[in-house]
Amino acid sequence: MRSFIAIPLPEEFLEGTVAVQQGLAPVMNGRFTPRENLHLTLAFLGDIDERETRAAMDAMDAAVEDAGEVRLAPASLGSFDRKKDSMFWLGLDKDLGLMTLQARLVEELASRGVPFERRAYLPHITLARRASMRSGELKGLAFPLPQAAEQVTLFRSELTPEGSR
Structure with a gap:
């Protein structure tokens, strides 16, 4: 099964992120990420076996040990335009605590031989897939508080055909 390591959004931040989605809904087509699936990915692992799962959990534990505060602070809206799946996202500040945690996590994964997607890290929360803007006025969109x-x-x-579970 596909696996990834992520930060579940704290309740107030989650509520604010859902409010952003609701503000976008009148001017955006697409499949909005369900509330229960909103998160901040730190490392995408893909399909991993049981040994790699245990090693990933060890890497995660080592990465968070003595970690400083990780601040989630919205910074921008953006999209990844792909042939079949344009994704619209809420970008986050590259907070030193967040970036340090993510870098330490990938070091720990690599040292344990756990496969992960290697690309430059852009902290973001996927708000919608297959997203496209309609004409209209975007009103009253407020980002969640840090x-x-x-x-x-x-x-x-x-x-699944209905999306990720």
Whole structure:
């Protein structure tokens, strides 16, 4: 099953992120990420086996040990335009605590032989897939207030015709 390591959004930050989605809905076509699936990915692992899962959990534990505060602060809106799946996202500040945690995590994963997607890290929360803007006026869109992250989790997801679970 596909796996990734991510920060679940703290409740108030999650509420603010859902409010951003609701503000975009009148001017955007697409499949909005369900509330329960909103998160901040730190490392995408892909399909990993049981040994790699245990090693990923060890890497995660080592990366968060003695970690400083990780601040989630919205910075921008943007998109990744791909042939079949344009993604619209809420970008986050490259907070020193966040960037340090992410860099340490990928070092720990690499040292344990856990495969992960290697690309420049851009902290973002996917708001919608297959997204395109309609004409209209974007009114009253307010970003969530900055908040400290509370945990890091290993997630597994399954792709279905209705989206990820």
